[in-house]
Amino acid sequence: MTTTPSLVPYEEALARYEPVLGVETHIELGTASKMFCGCATTFGAPPNTQVCPVCLGLPGSLPVTNRAAIEGIIKIGLALNCRIVEWCRFARKNYFYPDMPKNYQISQYDEPLCVDGYLEVEVDGETYRVEIERVHMEEDTGKSLHVGGATGRIHGADHSLVDYNRAGIPLVEIVTKPITATGDRAPLVARAYATELRELVRALGVSDVRMEEGSMRCDINVSLMPRGAAEWGTRTETKNVNSLRSVERAVRHEIERQAGVLDAGGRIVQETRHFHEDTGTTTSGRSKEEAQDYRYFPEPDLVPMAPSREWVEELRATLPELPAARRRRVQAEWGLSDLELRDVVNAGALDLIEDTVKAGAAPGPARKWWMNELSRRATEQGVELSALPITPEQVARIQALIDEGSLNDKLARQVFEGVLAGEGGPDEVVAARGLKVVSDEGELAAIVDQVIADNAAAADKVRAGKVAAAGALVGAVMKATRGQADAARARELILERLGAS
Amino acid sequence: MSNERAAGGAAPGAASTGSAITRDEVAHLARLSRLALGEDELGHFAAQLDEIISAVARVQQVAAQDIPPTSHALPITNVFRPDEVRPSLAPEQALAEAPAAEEQRFRVPRILGEEA
Numbered sequence: 001m002t003t004t005p006s007l008v009p010y011e012e013a014l015a016r017y018e019p020v021l022g023v024e025t026h027i028e029l030g031t032a033s034k035m036f037c038g039c040a041t042t043f044g045a046p047p048n049t050q051v052c053p054v055c056l057g058l059p060g061s062l063p064v065t066n067r068a069a070i071e072g073i074i075k076i077g078l079a080l081n082c083r084i085v086e087w088c089r090f091a092r093k094n095y096f097y098p099d100m101p102k103n104y105q106i107s108q109y110d111e112p113l114c115v116d117g118y119l120e121v122e123v124d125g126e127t128y129r130v131e132i133e134r135v136h137m138e139e140d141t142g143k144s145l146h147v148g149g150a151t152g153r154i155h156g157a158d159h160s161l162v163d164y165n166r167a168g169i170p171l172v173e174i175v176t177k178p179i180t181a182t183g184d185r186a187p188l189v190a191r192a193y194a195t196e197l198r199e200l201v202r203a204l205g206v207s208d209v210r211m212e213e214g215s216m217r218c219d220i221n222v223s224l225m226p227r228g229a230a231e232w233g234t235r236t237e238t239k240n241v242n243s244l245r246s247v248e249r250a251v252r253h254e255i256e257r258q259a260g261v262l263d264a265g266g267r268i269v270q271e272t273r274h275f276h277e278d279t280g281t282t283t284s285g286r287s288k289e290e291a292q293d294y295r296y297f298p299e300p301d302l303v304p305m306a307p308s309r310e311w312v313e314e315l316r317a318t319l320p321e322l323p324a325a326r327r328r329r330v331q332a333e334w335g336l337s338d339l340e341l342r343d344v345v346n347a348g349a350l351d352l353i354e355d356t357v358k359a360g361a362a363p364g365p366a367r368k369w370w371m372n373e374l375s376r377r378a379t380e381q382g383v384e385l386s387a388l389p390i391t392p393e394q395v396a397r398i399q400a401l402i403d404e405g406s407l408n409d410k411l412a413r414q415v416f417e418g419v420l421a422g423e424g425g426p427d428e429v430v431a432a433r434g435l436k437v438v439s440d441e442g443e444l445a446a447i448v449d450q451v452i453a454d455n456a457a458a459a460d461k462v463r464a465g466k467v468a469a470a471g472a473l474v475g476a477v478m479k480a481t482r483g484q485a486d487a488a489r490a491r492e493l494i495l496e497r498l499g500a501s
Numbered sequence: 502m503s504n505e506r507a508a509g510g511a512a513p514g515a516a517s518t519g520s521a522i523t524r525d526e527v528a529h530l531a532r533l534s535r536l537a538l539g540e541d542e543l544g545h546f547a548a549q550l551d552e553i554i555s556a557v558a559r560v561q562q563v564a565a566q567d568i569p570p571t572s573h574a575l576p577i578t579n580v581f582r583p584d585e586v587r588p589s590l591a592p593e594q595a596l597a598e599a600p601a602a603e604e605q606r607f608r609v610p611r612i613l614g615e616e617a
Binding site: 040069302 | 584
């Protein structure tokens with residue numbers, strides 16, 4: 001069966017096999033209270049401090065559905081172009097595992113709330129439409145700490161410790177239809193889908209979608225079939241892939257691994273696999289060959305949901321501008337090329353630049369400061385651009401000082417430095433560091449005269465019509481004023497005095 | 502919509518009406534329920550379960566095609582509560598009845614072994 005055949009290099013695997021993908025994404029909604037009870041949902045609270053009889057499954061307790069969670073999932077469904085069904089029920093998913101104290105999870109089975117949608121993603125300028133099979137509502141599980149094993153993993157553990165703070169937090173599951181015909185871009189399409197989905201949900205404001213904190217988690221299905229084959233291969237499901245980069249790596253690794261198994265004449269076992277962040281590989285989890293029997297049945301403790309069309313349309317009307325539309329608008333408004341737009345998006349600078357523009361700066365300078373000066377400093381410090389201690393309003397203020405002529409770019413860089421160093425806002429830094437373009441006309445004129453006298457040779461060239469030589473004189477003025485002169489005005493004065501204007 | 506309702510949540514393990522419950526089905530259910538049944542008990546319960554299912558199945562004799570299966574006794578939908586936080590239990594209360602606790606968490610026996 002499954003010995004461990006070697007991996008087939010990616011390009012080689014793709015030359016012989018065609019991948020089919022599927023992605024199941026779990027997103028924790030950012031409601032204040034849990035799905036079926038009033039417990040708080042604060043991340044990182046001390047263990048078992050946000051639990052009650054309902055989410056602990058104590059006898060006699062009954063769940064009541066959180067309206068905000070249902071509104072949240074309907075918004076997600078609408079943003080994913082889904083149909084919101086007119087009637088559906090919750091279902092009990094029964095299983096023996098201590099992460100749910102009730103011994104079942106309230107979920108949805110064959111009546112998901114949202115069905116048949118799609119999300120378009122772009123990879124290398126090409127658009128892929130990822131079809132959405134279903135979006136359903138369920139509750140999250142508790143968190144287990146495995147004790148006694150060598151690595152904190154469940155395998156080899158002696159016992160486990162369970163914290164039920166997370167049990168019962170509203171969880172939305174989004175399932176794609178099989179994603180085909182992505183060829184060698186399969187890993188990139190999977191990553192682009194996860195990225196776009198995260199942006200979309202973040203824009204809706206219904207979840208903080210932090211993969212590192214587990215509020216968004218992806219399970220990746222991959223199967224391979226020989227090129228030209230009509231029938232799909234057996235798929236594996238790689239669980240809990242917890243970063244966008246890992247989504248791409250997990251797909252890539254499964255393609256290489258499965259190609260190795262198939263090349264060696266083996267067969268792929270339908271199973272759950274675990275992704276290892278450190279090595280970028282997957283290992284076998286429990287086999288699904290013995291099909292899980294969850295004995296789903298309609299949840300008797302919760303009445304059916306029948307979202308009225310009026311309610312759905314009300315929710316549709318609250319949808320904000322979605323990321324794809326926003327990117328198109330911004331690209332047009334700011335006059336960006338596709339590549340420039342992609343750089344801005346990848347740098348995580350879209351919000352920051354847009355807020356800077358809203359605060360009064362022109363798009364060009366706003367983009368310039370965030371993408372050059374500030375990106376460089378963020379990279380130096382190893383932090384996200386948005387984590388720099390400077391606000392879009394402050395950036396806009398600095399640009400306003402440039403626009404009114406009291407700062408030049410060189411001085412502005414010193415202001416950025418001061419603000420980032422915690423010396424205060426732009427105006428405070430300007431005042432404290434004495435950064436001001438020399439705008440006193442008489443003072444500047446005196447310096448210009450002195451510079452002309454000191455640089456007779458260059459001055460003669462300008463007099464002789466070599467206007468380009470004025471650059472050296474402007475440089476000398478800037479040096480004499482330690483960068484605080486208005487270079488353009490200095491140049492005017494120089495040319496005027498040398499009769500070249 | 503009636504199709505969606507009719508789809509119901511019929512568990513794969515449940516037997517369809519008309520066919521007798523087999524020992525294998527009882528063994529499967531017992532395993533899912535974590536019940537250790539002996540060989541003699543399998544046959545014993547198969548017969549009993551068959552009688553129960555047959556009795557319940559009689560309801561189908563009066564159920565016409567146009568009557569959707571009923572999962573809830575109350576004809577109401579959309580019962581929601583506002584998203585408001587209410588006090589939780591104190592951890593001591595939550596853990597009071599736990600057979601074992603450690604580090605303010607519920608301590609449970611080894612998980613893998615029966616499922617891996």
